[in-house]
Amino acid sequence: MTKDIDHWFETSVAQLSDPQNQRVWSIIVSLFGDMAQAEGDQISGAALTRIITPMGIKPEAIRVALHRLRKDGWIESERSGRASVHFLTQYGRSQSAAVTPRIYDRAPRIAQDWHLLIADDAAGQAVLDDLLLLPNYITVNRNTALGHGTMPGSLEDLLAIGASDFAVPDWLKARIFPGDLTAACGSLLQELKAAGLPPAQPDALQIAALRTLVVHRWRRVVLRHPDLPESFHPASWPGTACRDRVFALLDALPRPDAGTLNSAWDGS
Amino acid sequence: MTKDIDHWFETSVAQLSDPQNQRVWSIIVSLFGDMAQAEGDQISGAALTRIITPMGIKPEAIRVALHRLRKDGWIESERSGRASVHFLTQYGRSQSAAVTPRIYDRAPRIAQDWHLLIADDAAGQAVLDDLLLLPNYITVNRNTALGHGTMPGSLEDLLAIGASDFAVPDWLKARIFPGDLTAACGSLLQELKAAGLPPAQPDALQIAALRTLVVHRWRRVVLRHPDLPESFHPASWPGTACRDRVFALLDALPRPDAGTLNSAWDGS
Numbered sequence: 001m002t003k004d005i006d007h008w009f010e011t012s013v014a015q016l017s018d019p020q021n022q023r024v025w026s027i028i029v030s031l032f033g034d035m036a037q038a039e040g041d042q043i044s045g046a047a048l049t050r051i052i053t054p055m056g057i058k059p060e061a062i063r064v065a066l067h068r069l070r071k072d073g074w075i076e077s078e079r080s081g082r083a084s085v086h087f088l089t090q091y092g093r094s095q096s097a098a099v100t101p102r103i104y105d106r107a108p109r110i111a112q113d114w115h116l117l118i119a120d121d122a123a124g125q126a127v128l129d130d131l132l133l134l135p136n137y138i139t140v141n142r143n144t145a146l147g148h149g150t151m152p153g154s155l156e157d158l159l160a161i162g163a164s165d166f167a168v169p170d171w172l173k174a175r176i177f178p179g180d181l182t183a184a185c186g187s188l189l190q191e192l193k194a195a196g197l198p199p200a201q202p203d204a205l206q207i208a209a210l211r212t213l214v215v216h217r218w219r220r221v222v223l224r225h226p227d228l229p230e231s232f233h234p235a236s237w238p239g240t241a242c243r244d245r246v247f248a249l250l251d252a253l254p255r256p257d258a259g260t261l262n263s264a265w266d267g268s
Numbered sequence: 269m270t271k272d273i274d275h276w277f278e279t280s281v282a283q284l285s286d287p288q289n290q291r292v293w294s295i296i297v298s299l300f301g302d303m304a305q306a307e308g309d310q311i312s313g314a315a316l317t318r319i320i321t322p323m324g325i326k327p328e329a330i331r332v333a334l335h336r337l338r339k340d341g342w343i344e345s346e347r348s349g350r351a352s353v354h355f356l357t358q359y360g361r362s363q364s365a366a367v368t369p370r371i372y373d374r375a376p377r378i379a380q381d382w383h384l385l386i387a388d389d390a391a392g393q394a395v396l397d398d399l400l401l402l403p404n405y406i407t408v409n410r411n412t413a414l415g416h417g418t419m420p421g422s423l424e425d426l427l428a429i430g431a432s433d434f435a436v437p438d439w440l441k442a443r444i445f446p447g448d449l450t451a452a453c454g455s456l457l458q459e460l461k462a463a464g465l466p467p468a469q470p471d472a473l474q475i476a477a478l479r480t481l482v483v484h485r486w487r488r489v490v491l492r493h494p495d496l497p498e499s500f501h502p503a504s505w506p507g508t509a510c511r512d513r514v515f516a517l518l519d520a521l522p523r524p525d526a527g528t529l530n531s532a533w534d535g536s
Contacts, residue, residue: 116384116429120439121410140427141411142389157437159408161384165430167419171388172427 005200009210010054012195016213017055024057024065029074030216032088033096033103035208036258044262045077045084051208051261085262103219106247108227111148114163117155119143124157138176138226166231173234177225185221186238192245197252204256204264211253218246273468277478278322280463284481285323292325292333297342298484300356301364301371303476304526312530313345313352319476319529353530371487374515376495379416382431385423387411392425406444406494434499441502445493453489454506460513465520472524472532479521486514 031051036043048066049059066086069075074092078085088096102108119128121143128145131137137147151160192214202210221242233239256264299319304311316334317327334354337343342360346353356364370376387396389411396413399405405415419428460482470478489510501507524532 115433116386116431118384118408118412120437124437124439140386143409143411144386151433151435153435155435155437157439159437159440160433160435161431162433163384163429163431165383165419165428167421167423167428169388169392169423169425169427171392171425 005198005202005206008195008199009202009206012198013054013209013213015191015195016210016217018217022055022057022216024052024061025068026220027052027055027057027212027216028062028065028069029092029096030219031208031212032075032086032092033100033219034211034215035255035261037088037093037096037100039093040087041258042078042085042087042262043258044080045086047205047208047261047264048086050205051212054209055213099219099223102227103215103222105227106243110227110229113150114146114148114166115151116140116159116161116163117145117147117152118159118161119157124155127155127157136226138228140172166229168232170234173232176228176232177234177237177239181221181224182234182236182238184217185242186236188217188221189238189242189245191217192242192249195249197249202253204260207253207256208261211250211255214246214249214253218242273466273470273474276463276467277470277474280466281322281477281481282324283459283463284478284485286485290323290325290484292320292329293336294488295320295323295325295480295484296330296333296337297360297364298487299476299480300343300354300360301368301487302479302483303523303529305356305361305364305368307361308355309526310353310355310530311526312348313354315473315476315529315532316354318473319480322477323481367487367491370495371483371490373495374511378495378497381418382414382416382434383419384408384427384429384431385413385415385420386427386429387425392423395423395425404494406496408440434497436500438502441500444496444500445502445505445507449489449492450502450504450506452485453510454504456485456489457506457510457513459485460510460517463517465517470521472528475521475524476529479518479523482514482517482521486510 028048031048032041032043035041049062052062053059066075066077069092070077073089074095075086076089078087117128117131117137119125125143128143131147131152132139132145134147136149137145140146146163151162221239225239296316299316300309300311303309317330320330321327334343334345337360338345341357342363343354344357346355385396385399385405387393393411396411399415399420400407400413402415404417405413408414414431419430489507493507
């Protein structure tokens with residue numbers, strides 16, 4: 001049984017890892033966001049190494065990434081006797097909290113209240129460019145933004161129009177769901193299918209490694225596109241199937257808390 | 269009494285005429301459209317002259333305009349003994365019939381079913397340019413058309429979106445209701461106010477002259493803008509007040525039929 005689950009773990013981690021293409025600091029951000037986001041949560045250096053090295057990442061690379069995350073204000077590290085512990089800063093926690101709802105939303109509510117903001121060829125362009133920095137606006141073309149939520153009231157230079165019943169051309173689908181995003185989502189789906197569900201309960205560190213990988217890969221898909229009505233999806237968009245697989249596997253790998261992870265290591 | 273009405277007629281015709289700026293062929297088109305649009309209707313050359321010369325237009329100018337209208341296929345002329353008669357061709361009748369509903373619509377029903385068609389900066393521009401030739405589309409900007417009626421079903425390259433709740437910026441109001449249109453509408457309104465209503469019933473030829481002038485002036489306002497929700501009107505748009513005055517005066521000048529006009533002249 002232990003052999004079965006170890007084999008499944010190794011195969012699945014190999015499937016879901018992408019050694020050529022994974023930034024270690026970003027994986028660490030995914031790990032803390034998933035399992036040590038609360039104030040007071042901390043992960044020991046030893047546990048971190050045990051969770052991440054199975055992905056084909058060397059301890060030196062972890063040290064370099066932690067150095068960078070400290071420099072950028074995401075993480076603080078403390079010594080505790082001979083061991084070290086790491087935890088998210090206030091800034092790191094707030095960055096993490098900002099995207100958590102979208103990453104873990106298993107049935108996104110598609111907004112119903114859409115509107116368009118349209119600039120003239122000359123007037124309003126600057127206002128529009130500012131608006132497109134907001135999370136609830138997407139670019140339709142140079143003059144046009146599609147947004148949801150309440151229509152802004154004081155946009156003198158923009159034509160604002162309530163929008164419904166979308167018939168979406170291929171160029172817009174491709175702009176919102178570009179080919180590399182569709183490819184990233186499609187290969188995650190394939191790898192999740194290949195991994196399947198665990199034949200038995202993995203140990204806490206195995207769970208942590210797999211959860212980190214799944215959350216990391218999904219984060220890079222889900223945060224790159226807005227939740228839009230299905231009529232905006234390219235025919236080949238695998239997002240819905242992929243999301244289902246992501247949550248099926250996460251549900252089979254119940255989140256260990258940070259304390260368990262640290263003691264799993266201490267005690268092994 | 270006759271003196272009163274003759275005075276009112278002369279004053280009002282002078283008010284509503286615009287000798288510097290009226291194309292005689294266009295006035296003749298307005299006249300036929302109002303009083304001799306049906307197949308078989310004809311206006312004698314003598315009646316035509318009596319109706320139009322009070323506007324400050326010389327008989328030679330009428331002859332030149334009739335020549336042009338014959339050349340363009342709008343009108344045919346026949347001799348009848350020593351007199352001539354003129355009538356709309358099939359083409360002239362159909363052109364006239366095409367705009368009659370809008371000219372005489374005293375309470376336009378504002379469409380409720382609006383949609384936007386949006387081209388990419390590159391794709392779909394040619395389709396959009398073609399669509400903008402249709403009467404139910406107006407230009408928002410280089411990439412965007414606003415239309416009413418059923419949303420087209422097969423516009424591969426265009427984003428089609430149902431539209432409601434318009435907040436319209438000044439640049440779009442000014443594009444749809446340009447300054448010279450607002451000015452033309454405003455001066456027609458002032459002149460209709462100055463003319464007021466007839467103090468007694470004018471004779472058939474007087475009625476014909478006044479109806480021709482009112483329809484002619486109104487035609488050049490109403491056909492130059494689409495019927496849009498009030499939120500699209502510039503604050504100064506005098507269209508609704510102008511339309512009310514147009515129909516108040518037309519109602520006070522019951523349309524004579526072509527036969528009455530011709531015999532009014534024969535019998536005088």
